[in-house]
Amino acid sequence: MKPIDAKTDDDQTFEVEIERLLPGGVGLAHAGGLTLFVSLAAPGDVVRVKIDRVQGSVGFASIVEVLNASAVRVEPPCPYFGRCGGCDFQQLTYEAQLQAKVEMIRDCLHRIGKLELPEEIPITPSVDEWHYRSRATWQVDSDARLLGYFERGTNRVCDVEYCAVLAPQLQQTLEKVRKYVATKSSRQPRHIDAVLGDEGLSVSPAIAGFSARVISRHIADEHYQFSADTFFQINHQMLEPLMASAMGDMTGQKAIDLYCGVGLFTIPMARRFARVTGVEANARAAEFARRNVESAKLENIEIANLGVADWLKHSRSFEVLDFLLLDPPRVGCENAVIAGILGMRPRRIAYVSCDPATLARDLKKLIAENYSLDSVAAFDMFPQTHHVETVARLTAERQL
Numbered sequence: 001m002k003p004i005d006a007k008t009d010d011d012q013t014f015e016v017e018i019e020r021l022l023p024g025g026v027g028l029a030h031a032g033g034l035t036l037f038v039s040l041a042a043p044g045d046v047v048r049v050k051i052d053r054v055q056g057s058v059g060f061a062s063i064v065e066v067l068n069a070s071a072v073r074v075e076p077p078c079p080y081f082g083r084c085g086g087c088d089f090q091q092l093t094y095e096a097q098l099q100a101k102v103e104m105i106r107d108c109l110h111r112i113g114k115l116e117l118p119e120e121i122p123i124t125p126s127v128d129e130w131h132y133r134s135r136a137t138w139q140v141d142s143d144a145r146l147l148g149y150f151e152r153g154t155n156r157v158c159d160v161e162y163c164a165v166l167a168p169q170l171q172q173t174l175e176k177v178r179k180y181v182a183t184k185s186s187r188q189p190r191h192i193d194a195v196l197g198d199e200g201l202s203v204s205p206a207i208a209g210f211s212a213r214v215i216s217r218h219i220a221d222e223h224y225q226f227s228a229d230t231f232f233q234i235n236h237q238m239l240e241p242l243m244a245s246a247m248g249d250m251t252g253q254k255a256i257d258l259y260c261g262v263g264l265f266t267i268p269m270a271r272r273f274a275r276v277t278g279v280e281a282n283a284r285a286a287e288f289a290r291r292n293v294e295s296a297k298l299e300n301i302e303i304a305n306l307g308v309a310d311w312l313k314h315s316r317s318f319e320v321l322d323f324l325l326l327d328p329p330r331v332g333c334e335n336a337v338i339a340g341i342l343g344m345r346p347r348r349i350a351y352v353s354c355d356p357a358t359l360a361r362d363l364k365k366l367i368a369e370n371y372s373l374d375s376v377a378a379f380d381m382f383p384q385t386h387h388v389e390t391v392a393r394l395t396a397e398r399q400l
């Protein structure tokens, strides 16, 4: 096959076989001297692809025709599949989605973290494969009066009437908010956040008769208040097993919960440890965390409303720190955070991550200094997408 010239071969197509799925959810193939990242592929597919963009020796490609469908390929049920940037795994059986996620974690740990796991990585499937999302951000196109999600790889709004991963009550809200956006001539917000709690919805900014009110959820015997303008996890039915996995059977004197949000892990940790500190940069989330601590009638928690790097810089070190849990955003931890954690010398660490690549990068640094990896477990919090939640647990090799 002749090499691809990125400037002249715009209309050229190639017949390739998808070797496997890579972290990020794309299919791996090779053609014309390029490594191809093929979107919306299934492992084992034989497909005709066109190259959309070339960067160095990598071509970003899309499928023009499926010539021989993989045994794990299914017909995506969503009419917006391929255009909407939301779900990129609907073309796979649910089993294949789970397997791909485990392989992505293993791939990142091996390639980025230089870690080999002798055992299988267990993955807990989602309770619901569809209609699991209790939180959504809808994008608004004020000029065209459209509401939906961004189209794949763009900032154009894909007008969405029905979203198959939304919880039914959120779908009803989507319909009402859509009507409001379609009829309102004044300028609209650029995006609208909506979240579902035990007593109904919170929508931010307030729109179409919905308000940004405080709502709550009971999860694993605890009660959490939050609203649409603060972070709260998407797949509420998966939180109990996620929390159990992260905390294990840990008990002791002192524990820290970094990136604590509204206190999802902080509060159950305070039932097991004599003193707990939660650290959260977002003022509104920290305020909810304090409120949740108060309504749980717990007096052994301190919530610091600071960035983690700042807090670590200014906090005193503890004689004994039994447990440190961290659940950073997708970007993972800055170097200063890893250095600060190492300086605190926690006996055990649980790292909860929504990005296997940054998790692997950060684990490598912790393990290089003083930790051994006890276990890695995956949770399918985001079915129909390539995203996956991972819990890695570590133990200090020596008390410095």
Ligand SMILES: C[S@@+](CC[C@H](N)C(=O)[O-])C[C@H]1O[C@@H](n2cnc3c(N)ncnc32)[C@H](O)[C@@H]1O
Binding pocket: 231, 232, 233, 259, 260, 261, 262, 263, 264, 265, 279, 280, 281, 282, 285, 306, 307, 308, 309, 327, 328, 329, 330
């Ligand atoms: C993935 S969420 C986890 C929240 C919480 N653990 C939960 O499960 O609900 C990450 C949280 O980190 C907060 N955050 C982001 N960057 C931060 C930083 N540099 N320092 C402290 N908190 C930060 C966000 O506001 C968000 O609440």
